[in-house]
Amino acid sequence: RALLQKHGVTLEVLGKSETLPLFGEYSTEMVRQALRQALGRQSRAPEHCVPEQGLAMRPPNLCAGCSHRSAFFTVREVFGDEAAYSSDIGCYTLGLLPPLSAADFLICMGSSVSMGSGFATASGKTTIGFIGDSTFFHSGITGLINAVHNDHDILVVILDNRTTAMTGHQPHPGVEHTGQGPNERRVEIEPLVRACGIENVVTVSPLNHKASRKAVEQMKALSGPRVIIFQDPCVIHERRMSGKGKPQVAQVTQSDENCLNVLNSLACPAFVKEGDAVRVDEDMCSGCMFCLQLDKSFKAKKRGA
Ligand code: SF4
């Protein structure tokens, strides 16, 4: 509008506030209605999808065998409600709901580190920032450098599942391929974290409960900016790339109290509770074998046996 006025063009300019709101995201429907209004066409009732009737109700949930679930489980096992959990944008935001409860606040991409640092400084509370590998490359590095520069007391947990899972498994600078072919200049996360000035950094598989618990306990005993890289591929992406699932699945051999505790604290969607009995839905189970490390009531068996 200012440009047109400057050049003496007297066209009507429709923009924010007349046809579109000043803030917030634009939906397809909002843009469609704005165009109709601008073109003088009659507005139509918005088109909404009608949900299929009779579908099972379920909360937003991480997939069975998702490596984020085991990472959240172990971090919460060590820190519990003592810590504040700063989250970010990715599949791992689904760790929000109980029992994982691993997302107390989230603003925008990269804010798990920057806002987590600010929260730790302002509140004095132990703060853990969860950020995915792709989001870390996108906008987590700046916050981490700032945390080092200001010696912020934050534990950053990079959930490196080797892909950009939430938006459809796109590659990122840390994986073996680009959108066009092999990635000749792959950026490794741990050396990058060290180059940002982080001295305390460890890489561990979140599906190895003993090793990951040890890493989290070690980081709990430290202060200042520090990083755990939980590295294990997204189970869905891995299955799609290899064309096959893992040969083994979990089964429940004894539905006792310990087994119920695992069901209630890990809440893998492959667990099925029927009355007092717990079983594993073999079609859902990815064979991550994490539950087997938590209690002996879970055992491995050959898929289909
Ligand atoms: S092995 Fe256990 S935790 Fe992993 S997907 Fe199967 S039931 Fe879930």
Ligand code: SF4
């Ligand atoms: S798509 Fe991958 S990262 Fe996302 S919830 Fe499923 S297993 Fe986890």
